[in-house]
Amino acid sequence: DAKTTQPNSMESNEEEPVHLPCNHSTISGTDYIHWYRQLPSQGPEYVIHGLTSNVNNRMASLAIAEDRKSSTLILHRATLRDAAVYYCILRGRSYNTDKLIFGTGTRLQVFP
């Protein structure tokens, strides 16, 4: 299973943008890059995913490097409710590789 590397923790002030990096140098050509987050005492929740192009949705933006060996999750204006552990995951598309393998993630603290 292809692995990802993320910083253990990051901090931000409320209403500031946050850039959460992820390295995935062993990504295969068919792996999607997924981001999930986990709030305290909750199950993980989907944030965003992409393959090659940058992606935007109501929660965040995903910037993918041209060589696909790294990506960055962007929260445009952090709120206190964004304090969570953020996981960067590679998900295959074939029947045998379609699974979510979590690492240890990045714990984001947001200060008022």
Add this chain to the structure above:
Amino acid sequence: EAGVVQSPRYKIIEKKQPVAFWCNPISGHNTLYWYRQNLGQGPELLIRYENEEAVDDSQLPKDRFSAERLKGVDSTLKIQPAELGDSAVYLCASSVQGDAEAFFGQGTRLTVV
């Protein structure tokens, strides 16, 4: 629409006792996952089902853990006998195979004493 439902939410048992967790996935979701999450760690995949077939159970400790997904809908994860090290949160998730988003339940927190 109801999300992924797990029960019980909490369970405390003595070591060597059996325990079972139940998961009801979102209707129409053919992929079902069971994860175990230890404190301070990311979720660890135990088993993945496509419909009623277990397609990836390489991380399931088969000497004491078992799982089933009858009729490709609800699923049960069992531990027998439980050990102290099994204390963790057990998470169930479901998705449409190949689809982007997996939905997680709130988990069952197991404490083995």
